[in-house]
Amino acid sequence: MDCDELSKEQLETLKDQMGRSQQYFRVLKERMEGGKFPYNDELRQRVEKVCDALHSLWVSLHYMSCKGQTGQRHEKAGELQTAYRIQTVMHEGSPMSPQFIQLVEAETPLEAIAKLARQGYLTTADTFFVRVILDDKIIHVPMWNDLIVPAKLKKVD
Numbered sequence: 001m002d003c004d005e006l007s008k009e010q011l012e013t014l015k016d017q018m019g020r021s022q023q024y025f026r027v028l029k030e031r032m033e034g035g036k037f038p039y040n041d042e043l044r045q046r047v048e049k050v051c052d053a054l055h056s057l058w059v060s061l062h063y064m065s066c067k068g069q070t071g072q073r074h075e076k077a078g079e080l081q082t083a084y085r086i087q088t089v090m091h092e093g094s095p096m097s098p099q100f101i102q103l104v105e106a107e108t109p110l111e112a113i114a115k116l117a118r119q120g121y122l123t124t125a126d127t128f129f130v131r132v133i134l135d136d137k138i139i140h141v142p143m144w145n146d147l148i149v150p151a152k153l154k155k156v157d
Contacts, residue, residue: 003064011065018061022054040120048118056107084112085133088122092129092140101133109134113141 006014029044029051037044086109087101102121106112109132116122122130125145132139 006064008065011061015058015061015065018054018058022051022058025051025054039118045119049115052106052111052115059107082107084109086112086116087131087133088116089129089131089140090125092131094129094131096131109139109141113143 025047029047032041032044032047039045083103083105085101086104087097102116104112104115106115112132113122113130116130122128122143127145128143130141130143132141
């Protein structure tokens, strides 16, 4: 059996169950953010990974249960890319360094970059590039430290 054999009702039930789990971890994540857990805290990073994974699963279940406007599932046009190879570099012309390329599970390159930022894996330099290595091309995304590091909150006494 595979996902194509599941009925719309089964997919909806699974999506509802995933939604409850997703809600629990979303609230936990928000409480950690409100409690000022640092970005590099191990527990916060693990909770964020769970939130990302549950959201991704929920979205996949949602699209599977929609079955398209004609009432049929869309035919698979090939394998979906579920991971991206990402490297942080100082210049677009920086040499490729395979030992520094990270494989990040995500549905889009932007989601992969956001995951690395939340997990504290992007550089602390003022300006840099994120190199996304795709099968047929390489994309360089200019980044600024201000985009990935939140402003420090002033303590009010």
